[in-house]
Amino acid sequence: RKEVEQDPGPFNVPEGATVAFNCTYSNSASQSFFWYRQDCRKEPKLLMSVYSSGNEDGRFTAQLNRASQYISLLIRDSKLSDSATYLCVVNPVTASKLTFGTGTRLQVTL
Amino acid sequence: DTAVSQTPKYLVTQMGNDKSIKCEQNLGHDTMYWYKQDSKKFLKIMFSYNNKELIINETVPNRFSPKSPDKAHLNLHINSLELGDSAVYFCASSPLSGNTIYFGEGSWLTVV
Numbered sequence: 001r002k003e004v005e006q007d008p009g010p011f012n013v014p015e016g017a018t019v020a021f022n023c024t025y026s027n028s029a030s031q032s033f034f035w036y037r038q039d040c041r042k043e044p045k046l047l048m049s050v051y052s053s054g055n056e057d058g059r060f061t062a063q064l065n066r067a068s069q070y071i072s073l074l075i076r077d078s079k080l081s082d083s084a085t086y087l088c089v090v091n092p093v094t095a096s097k098l099t100f101g102t103g104t105r106l107q108v109t110l
Numbered sequence: 111d112t113a114v115s116q117t118p119k120y121l122v123t124q125m126g127n128d129k130s131i132k133c134e135q136n137l138g139h140d141t142m143y144w145y146k147q148d149s150k151k152f153l154k155i156m157f158s159y160n161n162k163e164l165i166i167n168e169t170v171p172n173r174f175s176p177k178s179p180d181k182a183h184l185n186l187h188i189n190s191l192e193l194g195d196s197a198v199y200f201c202a203s204s205p206l207s208g209n210t211i212y213f214g215e216g217s218w219l220t221v222v
Contacts, residue, residue: 032209043200043213044153085151091209097166098211100145100153 001026004090006101013108017078021104023088024070033064035073036087038103044087047073078108113137116201116214123191124222130187131217133201141165142184143211144176145200153200159184160206191221 006023013019025033033050048055050062050071061074075082088101116133123129135142143166144156158166162178173189188195201214
């Protein structure tokens, strides 16, 4: 089993739609969790951290389910500019070794 | 000012050559990394340095040799390049906690 697994997509959604991505991780002792965004031919950038209680940043909501070992990202009112690959990232017990999922590609269309 | 800068951005070279990629960060971070992103977009850590000390060395051929002259620089030297080395190499840095990583723009290496 991969350490971090994501559905690669692509998810093709119209503008204004709500879309959700899930990600599962294998190490139950993982300490921290993040979503990164990577645009085509660009570097990954931190989108948001994921906290146990769930957290929201504008149109983006991240949630963590430790019991089932998955995290989710919900994007409301999708914009064309949201088109990118969303990387699920997990920090296992060993510090300084973030583990990246292969990413879920989102394409928002008119 | 670019926080994590790496050069060159594009590199096309022949098999068997030796090449280097340089990286510098001006964020004052203690930890620096090299990641490799292959054609399937899988981003995998290669090396991690903390204050010039190697702390993570994943299963990487010994043709790849990182060098950290100081905590703001982490260079990657590759000997005897092979076709399979073609990928995007990202340098990154983070505070000691390692929870938020800042990436450079990537170096697109093509071996022909």
